[in-house]
Amino acid sequence: MTAAINIALPRFAKFGAGAIDDLGSVVAQLGIARPVLVTDQYLTETGQTERLVKILQAAGSEPAVFAETVPDPTVASLEDGLALVRTHGADGIIGFGGGSPMDTAKALAVLSVSGGEISSFKAPSSYMGPALPIVAVPTTSGSGSEATQFTVITDGRTDEKMLCPGLSFLPVAMIVDFELTVSMPARLTADTGVDALTHAIEAYVSRRASAFTDALALAAMRSISLHLRRAYADGADREAREAMMLASTQAGMAFSNSSVALVHGMSRPIGGHFHVAHGLSNAMLLPAVTEFSIDSAIDRYSDCAKAMGVVAESVDNAKAASALVTELQQLCTDVEVPTPRSYGIGKADWEAQLDTMAVQALASGSPDNNPRIPTREEIVDLYRQIF
Template identity: 50%
Template sequence: MIANLFLPAHLKIGAGARHDIPSVLKQLNLSKPFLVSDPFMKSCGYLEELSQTLVRADISFGVFSDCVPDPTTDSVNEALAGWQQGNYDCIIALGGGSSIDTAKALSVLARHGGAMRDYKAPNPVPAGFPLIAIPTTAGTGSEATRATVITDTESQEKMLCMGFGFLPVAALVDFELTLSMPYRLTADTALDSLCHGMEAYVSRKANPFVDPIALSCISSIAANVGIACAEPHNRVAREALMLAATQGGIAFSNSSVTLIHGMSRPIGAFFHVPHGMSNAMLMCEITRYSIPGATSRYADCARAIGVAATAERDDKAAYRLLDRLIEICDQLDVPSPRQYGIDRDQYQQLIPTMAAQALASGSPNNNPVIPDQRAIEQIYETVYS
């Protein structure tokens, strides 16, 4: 099988990388960026810091700072209206996955027009305006992927849009921006990364380039997420999670996500559950369901996080992984949908629709065990409580 590999042309990784934005713009021959960020980045001063860096370099720019969690077509259109007020040649995204996903959508719509639904997978995505991503959470890996997820405001469908046009040309990965992340955000984004690494490794589209990156991602998160949650200013743990997040993004963007993400998006769209948390709600039960289809691969994941010996039988090792995932979710207080407060009747009523949307995303077809509608509905029913 021939693997198509996609990576940002420029990756700067390490403490203080965010300050190199003027030199990155110069290297890319770009001169008038449009900043895309969110109210939290504005309130905590990071957007002002970035703005001052550009001012000192005598670079003019525009700003849109109203990105919303789980970006919608309405919020993307607001960003597009801001873009149209100036003659910009590139976009800088500062924030978590929501800001970067908004910026990705903007880059394509600003150049090619149309509606976001026109770029929903598997539709092709032409190259948009150049995008430079500066992630501020250690989780989505969006700074290194060719994917964006935008909720259709009208239908409430969380649309997976995938294509080369969404890949940032550069990413500045600076773990110092994550030192202020609160406990819940730290846990949820790290669990998102863990799913990225594990899904990329067990996916039917896995390849030799992705495999070691995915295993490194899994190992780092398992070793450091507890420390980072307990000690928010632990620079070693924060740096490890930030690197793992980028590795996870590279891994799934060059392999694929599987059933976890396919089923997670509808939960997030209908019930406004944070993305990493909705992944974690599903992760253990879907792993249990999928182990028979890739036992040796799940066993490798168990060995990567240190819960199984090299010589241990694959079937035993794979279920040790499941035990450890359950333990991690317990330690990080991952709720079930019921514990999160989702109404049972509404949830049950939406199960067929959520299952249909999960299948339509295409992600379940990459799973080690390919489910049908009824199998997905059963998993939704199981994880509720």
């Protein structure tokens, strides 16, 4: 008999072209009258923030805007946002943007009600206490944050990326409009797309996977394999953009309920110490970590290869799993994922942080979900391999 599993998903979702036009009515239905819209300078400068404000005002809301989110949000970067949420008397938070505005929005929703320091919420803690309701509006096809019960905030004193989990970080609603992603540049399309693929693969091979998350993860892998290269080559390919947006959300639902594994555990310290975007650091790691892990879950990795169309269903599992590694290497080549060295990180700087990054990776808990649980020394060796 299969053991009982816990599944947590947003209460409401709206998908498709033009879905953003219904933001005001969705917020009103949730009883939110004074939201704070959390976004970034790019979306504000391009007029997208003003567009959302007008949609909210037309529906009777009184929104305030916090547009000062930063890449890899830090404890310090939350302070002005918290002050705005409190002075505005906010009764809800709208996260609008990529992973960084989403992470910021989730942290503000919890901290504005609970008080305290965000460090007290980091894993293995899991917070289910009071928080403002969160509405998520993603503009990238990658983080899947609109569907997850996690946020990641960097401790500026130690450069540790703190993973903060719990139901209170889960949006109550999400509006997933692929038209918001059409203007994404090729580099961001690639990094977020491989990020979404990483979410799907890690959700499937995680020791906490279930039949529910398996179905979502396999569907996401299948679609990303078909559409990521297309979206990278032609950002105006609406069919590819729509497919990638749905796949990103499916992968987010999957890993939020089965957890990520070693790639993410190793990725966060790279972002914290070298300010590499999260999706890109995942992409740097995915082929090597998959190759390291594969012998501990050959059947599972074989399923991934077959779902992605890398090999036929009839191919032997060991050959299929090996072919998956080759495909991941080729994909990263095709979408021009750099190594840490070619990205511009110096070897001496990289070597100086390896032990610290390995310790932080293990402390996150994510490597414990991996099919092959690594030692600190093995993590250091993997960091050296990808450099």
